[in-house]
Amino acid sequence: MSVASVFDLDRAWDLHPQVSVRPEPFGALLYHFGTRKLSFLKDRGLLAVVQELADAPSARAACQAAGVGDLPRYARALAVLAESSMLTERGPQP
Template identity: 65%
Template sequence: MPEAPAATGTAGIDLDVGWKLHPQVALRPEPFGALLYHFGTRKLSFLKNRTIVAVVEALPDHSDARSALRAQGIGDDTAPQYARALGTLAESHMIVPA
């Protein structure tokens, strides 16, 4: 498995790298967004809006996170806030490099 690029909740992730859900993570849609549960670590994460859910679901369909963001209508002006959210998911091993 490739070494994970640096990810921090404040700085975000490298948007030019491909990402996907960890194989042990289940995503369950909810009215507020979604729940992510990691069966290996037993961690639970909440995605608090449908846009970030759509981005996470789109990650495996794109060669990099930036393309996944753009496919959801997220431009470079708002990408940093989503990069921070994705960075938090990477830190908790909910998403991993593709």
């Protein structure tokens, strides 16, 4: 079963520690130093969501904080990022 089919907006997610984000006029480039994968975020709204993940208690809250609409579209995009190891689920905070 793929991450895309089980991605949970109500869980806490964050960028993988080995991922670097470089904002660009079109959105951003994400580079994973461990897997050497490069991902393009072609939407500034998705970049805003990704940047909100670290401080949000859930992906849904990050979407709300970023002010994005069309939640199913952003959930699919986040699922693809999780499936490619750009995002990692964050465990409970101590």
